[in-house]
């Protein structure tokens with residue numbers, strides 16, 4: 001059934017959704033000329049909602065202890081006042097002006113530098129587009145989508161404040177000149193996107209929203225959205241072929257007590 005649902009989304013809408021779900025900042029997330037096309041959406045929202053997965057782990061504010069392995073998704077939220085204590089400016093090429101989004105937590109930033117250097121050594125040039133996003137930034141972004149598209153539509157491609165992995169300071173959207181430094185599904189088929197998919201785990205990152213896993217992660221395919229989890233866990237997840245949600249469930253991993 002999910003294929004029928006997604007099949008009804010036009011190509012143009014899909015592109016917009018992809019740009020918007022993760023996309024950089026308020027001012028750049030959705031090109032204005034494309035916003036008008038979103039009215040074409042006729043997917044059965046009620047059905048999509050009824051198929052939302054059950055919460056995988058009991059507990060609240062699982063990420064507020066600052067764990068590198070924190071699970072943050074539409075069922076597991078960060079509190080409004082959670083701000084990572086060790087945010088630093090990333091030391092790799094960036095795209096946007098906003099100082100906020102060009103930050104990650106120290107460990108993730110170091111790993112990002114290592115990954116970009118490894119890519120360069122293979123002839124691959126990457127750019128960092130959107131990293132840390134505060135609760136308030138996410139709230140503004142979500143409100144703007146809700147105003148433009150209505151709440152139901154917004155919920156399908158944007159996270160409410162507290163539900164975005166970007167608030168952890170452990171997620172970075174990466175891109176390349178081959179996709180004009182934007183966040184497009186086509187990135188996954190570029191040399192850079194393929195390199196990232198095959199190598200990011202060596203530096204501790206996973207592609208958090210893989211293709212065909214929308215029902216589990218709650219997000220459409222985002223080949224650009226990388227989540228730092230450390231090399232050991234990222235490599236295990238990469239080798240398993242599972243999403244983080246599935247991996248936690250299948251491994252019986254206790255993310256509350258196994259934080260470091």
Ligand SMILES: [Zn+2]
Pocket residue numbers: 022023166171172173224225226
């Ligand atoms: Zn992202």
